[in-house]
Amino acid sequence: MSWTQYAIKRTLSSVFVLFGASVVIFSIVRLIPGDPAQVLLGDTAREQQLEVVRRELGLHRPVWEQYFIWLSDVLTLDLGRSYMNNQLITELLAIRYPRSLQLAVLTMILATAIGVPLAIWGASNRNTSKDYVALFFSQFGVSIPSFFLGVVLILLFANLIPIFPPSGYHSFFDHPLANFVHLVLPVVTLTVINAAIITRYLRSEMLENLNSEYVQTARAYGHSERRIVLKYVAKNALIPTITVIGIQFGGIIGGVVIIEEVFSYPGIGLLLLDSILRRDYPVIQMSLLAIAATFIVVNLIVDLVYGYLDPRIRH
Amino acid sequence: MATNRRSDREVTELNRRQALTLLGGAGSAAMLAGCQDIGDDDGDGSTLHVQLGGSLDSLDPQLAGLRNTQVVVNRVVEKLFEPDLEMEMQPVLAEEYELTDDGGSVIIQLREGVQFHPPYEREMVAEDVVYNFDRVSDPDTGSPRQDNFDNLEDWYAEGDHELRIDFEEPEPALEATLANTGMHILSPDALEEEGDASSHPVGTGPFAFEEWVTRDYIHLVAHDEYWVDGVPGVEEVYFRPIEEPATAITEIQEGEIEMLHDVPLDNVGQLEDDDDVEVQFVEAPDLRFRMMVNASDNEIDGRAPGAPTQSQNIRQAIAEAIDQEDFVEIAAGGHAEVGQTVYPEDNVWGVDYQPFSVNADPDRARELIEESEFDEPVELTMISASDEDDLRTLGQLAQDQLNDAGFEVDLEEMEIASWVERLNAFEWDITPNHGSHSPDPALKRFERMFWTDEENVPYYDSPDSNADRVFEIFEEDSTDLSQEERYELYAEFQRLLCDDAVYLICCHPQNAHALRTYVEDFEIHPMDMYFPVHNARLEH
Numbered sequence: 001m002s003w004t005q006y007a008i009k010r011t012l013s014s015v016f017v018l019f020g021a022s023v024v025i026f027s028i029v030r031l032i033p034g035d036p037a038q039v040l041l042g043d044t045a046r047e048q049q050l051e052v053v054r055r056e057l058g059l060h061r062p063v064w065e066q067y068f069i070w071l072s073d074v075l076t077l078d079l080g081r082s083y084m085n086n087q088l089i090t091e092l093l094a095i096r097y098p099r100s101l102q103l104a105v106l107t108m109i110l111a112t113a114i115g116v117p118l119a120i121w122g123a124s125n126r127n128t129s130k131d132y133v134a135l136f137f138s139q140f141g142v143s144i145p146s147f148f149l150g151v152v153l154i155l156l157f158a159n160l161i162p163i164f165p166p167s168g169y170h171s172f173f174d175h176p177l178a179n180f181v182h183l184v185l186p187v188v189t190l191t192v193i194n195a196a197i198i199t200r201y202l203r204s205e206m207l208e209n210l211n212s213e214y215v216q217t218a219r220a221y222g223h224s225e226r227r228i229v230l231k232y233v234a235k236n237a238l239i240p241t242i243t244v245i246g247i248q249f250g251g252i253i254g255g256v257v258i259i260e261e262v263f264s265y266p267g268i269g270l271l272l273l274d275s276i277l278r279r280d281y282p283v284i285q286m287s288l289l290a291i292a293a294t295f296i297v298v299n300l301i302v303d304l305v306y307g308y309l310d311p312r313i314r315h
Numbered sequence: 316m317a318t319n320r321r322s323d324r325e326v327t328e329l330n331r332r333q334a335l336t337l338l339g340g341a342g343s344a345a346m347l348a349g350c351q352d353i354g355d356d357d358g359d360g361s362t363l364h365v366q367l368g369g370s371l372d373s374l375d376p377q378l379a380g381l382r383n384t385q386v387v388v389n390r391v392v393e394k395l396f397e398p399d400l401e402m403e404m405q406p407v408l409a410e411e412y413e414l415t416d417d418g419g420s421v422i423i424q425l426r427e428g429v430q431f432h433p434p435y436e437r438e439m440v441a442e443d444v445v446y447n448f449d450r451v452s453d454p455d456t457g458s459p460r461q462d463n464f465d466n467l468e469d470w471y472a473e474g475d476h477e478l479r480i481d482f483e484e485p486e487p488a489l490e491a492t493l494a495n496t497g498m499h500i501l502s503p504d505a506l507e508e509e510g511d512a513s514s515h516p517v518g519t520g521p522f523a524f525e526e527w528v529t530r531d532y533i534h535l536v537a538h539d540e541y542w543v544d545g546v547p548g549v550e551e552v553y554f555r556p557i558e559e560p561a562t563a564i565t566e567i568q569e570g571e572i573e574m575l576h577d578v579p580l581d582n583v584g585q586l587e588d589d590d591d592v593e594v595q596f597v598e599a600p601d602l603r604f605r606m607m608v609n610a611s612d613n614e615i616d617g618r619a620p621g622a623p624t625q626s627q628n629i630r631q632a633i634a635e636a637i638d639q640e641d642f643v644e645i646a647a648g649g650h651a652e653v654g655q656t657v658y659p660e661d662n663v664w665g666v667d668y669q670p671f672s673v674n675a676d677p678d679r680a681r682e683l684i685e686e687s688e689f690d691e692p693v694e695l696t697m698i699s700a701s702d703e704d705d706l707r708t709l710g711q712l713a714q715d716q717l718n719d720a721g722f723e724v725d726l727e728e729m730e731i732a733s734w735v736e737r738l739n740a741f742e743w744d745i746t747p748n749h750g751s752h753s754p755d756p757a758l759k760r761f762e763r764m765f766w767t768d769e770e771n772v773p774y775y776d777s778p779d780s781n782a783d784r785v786f787e788i789f790e791e792d793s794t795d796l797s798q799e800e801r802y803e804l805y806a807e808f809q810r811l812l813c814d815d816a817v818y819l820i821c822c823h824p825q826n827a828h829a830l831r832t833y834v835e836d837f838e839i840h841p842m843d844m845y846f847p848v849h850n851a852r853l854e855h
Contacts, residue, residue: 034732038739040372041459053457085373086513087529095528151561159565166565167557169531264557266531274370274530277702279732 006307006314014300021292022074026067029284036083036279057083057281070285080282082275089286092271097290099169100260100267104252106183107190112245114191115198116238122199123206124229134199141196150189150262157185167264186263190256194248201244205237239310246302247295254291361550363834363851366563368577369703370530370556375512376499377451377458385496385844386576387533387554390547391432392501392518395423395444396494402600402663402841404490408439408500408519418485418795425476430540431502432523439500439519441472446503460497467492487801491755496844521547521849530556548836548852567592567829573853574837575829576846579704580648586829595839596650599826600662604646604709604749606819608633610777611741623695624744627779628687630816631671633695633745635683636720637713638675642821646708651824656809657756659823664756666806668813677720684721692723698743701728709747709821747821756805775818781811 037053079089122134158166170178257269275283373379395409412423452464505517522535560579639653658664699710837851
């Protein structure tokens, strides 16, 4: 199968996955206990008032009918409005999503830049102090809770030594420097965790490859250890690591609620959290769909790159 | 051949690089293109930054449920009356009023020269008030504030600045009713144009709404045509929701924001030690940490038949097990006062009445259990909303205290939407709650405890209680009574409620705000929803 055929096949299957995701998302959202009308009106609302609001929100219709109305709206790019404040969901996502995207992109660039060399350095010096440094970093990063690290960094670098702001966000276009300094602490927090995962995964891949026969053959041919590690082993070990990086990227977009909460960083995670707490179904559904779409697109890109780098995958 | 292979590889590598460059470039462009301008302060010293303890649900004061919405919108959209710092009702959009001889109607003179905010600027007239009252009272609007109109029969303009309201029954708390949440006067032109005010409120207040980026900030700007000279004291205000206490404290200590609206009470010491920060406290007549105890014997699906809390002895045993001092110290960081009646003792409606031990009496609790038909340990289901730290603390603290006094409490923590659902399904015996109430007990806003219509069942109707007399007082028309007689009536109401132990006060927390010392002329309001940010000035 040529790469083009492979790409078309994978793209089509991604569309089906996205459709499946929409069904799952819609169903899960409806399964969460709690009535949006009740949340909207508060615990003192009377039944008659609740009924009016339910009808207004279309919640009196059968669930399958609600799903098809939602799906047809999404397909015509009418994402609807928030139950709570009537804001256009298109606008909400247009503001919040890029912020999380920026956070995720910077985190993954930094995490990769730290994690990859550290893993290669550790694995190629196995059981030495250098390897222990890499191991310690990866253990530390995967063990420490992100909210704890975030608060510690705030206390250290915003309170004790006030060099970075503890929270907030500024536009990159209006205030590039302010945008950068506001991102430092959340990005560092996420980087420590994600770089540790990359280090851990790549190191073990490296070790597996270093013990394989082709490496022994290369050594027998007299290739230098540096060449073997960088040219052959790292290259092979990096291919599966790309998948991990892709998954991490999607995970950051949808899973940084705690970090966004700690740093009051107004990304899609907080939007989703608020929407869930208020049972704002349209916003929950579209936020989850946006996150699912990110996962699917990132995985598609990873698969396409993977298929390009390793033609065996295409067969 | 070798040359050709190298050449092929070079082409391939070039393509890979190009592909990666393209991918990276496209990603960066998409990312940066998405980073829109979200607004910013200019740092010129006339901009105030205020922290809020949580996000807002909507900006429509007639529809919104969250307290934070009222905090912001009360300075954008005004009402006819509002309590001042001494908790006395003052006319705002009203100027004066006169009751008819039979007390069945009131004629209100509206303030002249009051302008709505741009771009809907024009003078506010009586028809605008009528429009807003019609909106809130219309069941199709779905306002949770519809019950404000339970006793208002009709309302109409009798001139540009004269409003007449007819009552079903003479209204004993007219000013408080018109100051109630939801009685805001929005611009009808804006409502007609924009459909609702949930993302763009237009009123007559000292600040005009400029922009709201949810969970990021709400930007208000000074209303140049405001009817009070010299107000507001700053050009702009940004409200920022910051929930994490460590972040909020760091923000004000570093001067990134000038005011904390929600001071985490258990971290107050950290702020008080800072010379650049002032913390203001005030007794809050409307705030209380409380336990609601389900006394209902209604045959509702979720309600277990013969539930222990239907027994007055068991409810009183719960009250004896509660250690109020613990709540003051742990849940309110010492910034609260004990009390067992609805209003704090030194409030105008306060009663000096404490039938239960302030410091908990587990032995007495056990005696009361023994006097009841239940055996130790009495199993109770406590539901608690986990979204807010103080509610979690209340629930956990009460669970520990009750378990030491002959109870076995199953504490189920859940987020607010599930909590409301469980509450209304009656699937609980006891639940912690906090919040505010009307400054006047005549206002019928005591939650669903006192609902009496067929479709809305109260959870305070057990035969083993004082419910009959309490409901009688609640329904009683106190218009013709003197203030002294009204006080006695509502004092009895509070004592009976207290004896029945259906509405257990854990403590009355104080209202607290923190501000940088260069914020001047700001004085804390007893009710935090009337956050007087319009009086604040910045003196750098």
